[in-house]
Amino acid sequence: MHVVILAEFAAASGGAEKVAVESARALAEAGAKVTYLQAISGQVDPLLDHPRLDRLDLGLPDVWSLPAWRGAASGIWNGEAAARLSAALDGLPRAPDCLHLHQWTRALSPAVLPVLLGRGVPVVLTLHDYALACPNGVDYRFDRAEPCALTPLSGACLAAPCDPKSRLHKLVRVGRAASLRLALRQAELDVVHVCDGSRARMEGRLGALRVRHHRIDNPVRVEQGVPAExxxxxxxxxxxxxxxxxxxxxxxxxxxxxxxxxxxxxxxxxxxxxxxxxxxxxxxxxxxxxxxxxxxxxxxxxxxxxxxxxxxxxxxxxxxxxxxxxxxxxxxxxxxxxxxxxxxxxxxxxxxxxxxxxxxxxxxxxxxxxxxxxxxxWQAPLTLAAHARSLLALYGRLEREYIMRQCGITRAAADPVPAHPRGATLGKKHF
Structure with missing residues (x-):
């Protein structure tokens, strides 16, 4: 299987980038062919050095490094990002079997979604935050210091001064959220939640978007050793x-x-x-x-x-x-x-x-x-190997369902993919 992972950075400056890099390495170690597409030039994590892992740099600027007007326009819809991504995918020596997106708000913008969804293979998006529904991305009222209770993109949402920076930034983020809805239109998207709370909250906040929800834990790159004191x-x-x-x-x-x-x-x-x-x-x-x-x-x-x-x-x-x-x-x-x-x-x-x-x-x-x-x-560790098994199970099932649709076979509603290496969904299980 050839998996293309698309993220904005190739080194960990936050949890999302860390997961993207570690999942790429985990998949390569599990035997998959992996291409890591890095949107923004910068540091590269040594974990991406593996015989079954190739890395390509799209060379896009971070929107926060651009003049305000250009950064705002690129954040809402970055046509250059879409063009460079399309060219990179066209140039791959082997067509991907699955496309997995981890980040898109700093350089890629919603413009890359039609490119991914038009490739004729499953597209997976890991939800590290709430940007698929909420304009400011974190479903949080910064003006009130509390989680948001408003319906995303409702009149009350549009009027709320909830952005961490300014009303102007809120306006740009609303434009980005609207372009995201436009980019998805009638497409069906498979999303991965990294906790039960995210899934429960997002299932009721996506409006008319056609989304299938899956639950897979983030990987943890810690080797078992002597316990700390x-x-x-x-x-x-x-x-x-x-x-x-x-x-x-x-x-x-x-x-x-x-x-x-x-x-x-x-x-x-x-x-x-x-x-x-x-x-x-x-x-x-x-x-x-x-x-x-x-x-x-x-x-x-x-x-x-x-x-x-x-x-x-x-x-x-x-x-x-x-x-x-x-x-x-x-x-x-x-x-x-x-x-x-x-x-x-x-x-x-x-x-x-x-x-x-x-x-x-x-x-x-x-x-x-x-x-x-x-x-x-350590009774049920979140190892890179366990994470790779869960991802490959999801990719394989989505690939089979896509082939069935191409052959005109109707699939039944999908159940959540097992997130546990032993095959049981984690649900409310605690360590």
């Missing part, structure tokens, strides 16, 4: 963009209240404020460096998202190492945390987080949570 750690660790919607400020406030140090790995608009308040901010680090810091310093990892984050990978990586996790009840990561057994699931509020942090000051409890987290995770 979180009771020896000195800090609650936050990894990711330092933004209000991701709750970085909540970690700092709660840690001060609980009397525990907070350690931040990442960068973002809250960085200066956190430093001024005395927090330890390390900036971005490589995946290997993050893993080492967690093992050395983390008493727990915290993902306190105010928005309905689909699946912070850091929580899964912490559990895999035997480090407790404190997860927001709104986050997809909460589905993998057993409250009181492998960490804590709390509301994204400083008081609730502080209570969890105070409990973690108990060495015996922290050690028990970490050991249970390790044992539960």
């Amino acid at each position: 979180p009771a020896a750690g000195d800090a609650v660790v936050y990894v990711g963009r330092l933004t209000p919607e991701k709750g970085a400020d909540l970690v700092a406030e709660a840690a001060r209240s609980a009397g525990l140090p907070a350690l931040f790995i990442g960068a973002g608009p809250l960085e200066a404020r956190l430093r001024a308040e005395g927090a330890e901010v390390l900036g971005w680090r490589s995946p290997d460096a993050v893993a080492a810091i967690l093992r050395d310093r983390a008493r727990a990892v915290c993902a306190p998202s105010r928005w309905l984050e689909t699946g912070p990978l850091t929580v899964y990586e912490a559990l895999a190492q035997g480090i407790p996790a404190v997860a927001s009840r709104r986050s997809g990561a909460a589905e993998k945390v057993v409250d009181g057994e492998t960490g804590f699931v709390v509301e994204p509020e400083a008081a609730a987080l502080a209570a969890a942090f105070r409990a973690l000051k108990d060495d015996a409890l922290t050690a028990r949570l970490g050991r249970t987290a390790f044992d539960r995770y």
Whole structure:
């Protein structure tokens, strides 16, 4: 099988890129032929160096690097992206059996969807956020600091000053959302959800779009080894963009209240404020460096998202190492945390987080949570190999259904693809 993976970056600057790169490597290791199409020139992850994996660079600019008017137009509909993608697909020595899109908002735009859907092979889109439905992409009211309850593209949605930047940015994003609906029209799209919460929310927010939903967990590139010793750690660790919607400020406030140090790995608009308040901010680090810091310093990892984050990978990586996790009840990561057994699931509020942090000051409890987290995770690990098996099962089924349609055979409604390596859907199963 030849799989083409299309993403905007070829190195991890966030969870979506990390998943795109790791899934490409996983598929190549599983025996598939993989072509990785990188939209924006830049760094390339060494994981993409594999005999069965080719990489092509479309050489597109990031819309945020363009003059405002041009960036806005390209974000809504980038004809150049469509042309370059079409040429790249035409030039492949072997036609793809499946096309898998991971990102499209920074350079590709909805203009690439007709190109993909017109290739006569299955097209899969992994939903790392809510951009398929919501103009600002995260289904979150930045003006109210709460998840959005409005119907996407309704009159109330169009009027809401919900954008994190400005009303002008909101207008551009609405234009992009409208062009997305136009690009899909009557096409049927297969989407992959990385958590149960994403699927439940999106199934009711896509309007007339014809979408089939599938559920596959993100991969976690952690080898099984000796469990960490979180009771020896000195800090609650936050990894990711330092933004209000991701709750970085909540970690700092709660840690001060609980009397525990907070350690931040990442960068973002809250960085200066956190430093001024005395927090330890390390900036971005490589995946290997993050893993080492967690093992050395983390008493727990915290993902306190105010928005309905689909699946912070850091929580899964912490559990895999035997480090407790404190997860927001709104986050997809909460589905993998057993409250009181492998960490804590709390509301994204400083008081609730502080209570969890105070409990973690108990060495015996922290050690028990970490050991249970390790044992539960490795009973059904989210390895790259398991991820590849789930993807290949999905691709194979979609390919067979496409051939049946071409032959005039009516298919029955599809069931969700098994997301677990043993063949059972994960559903509400916790580690």
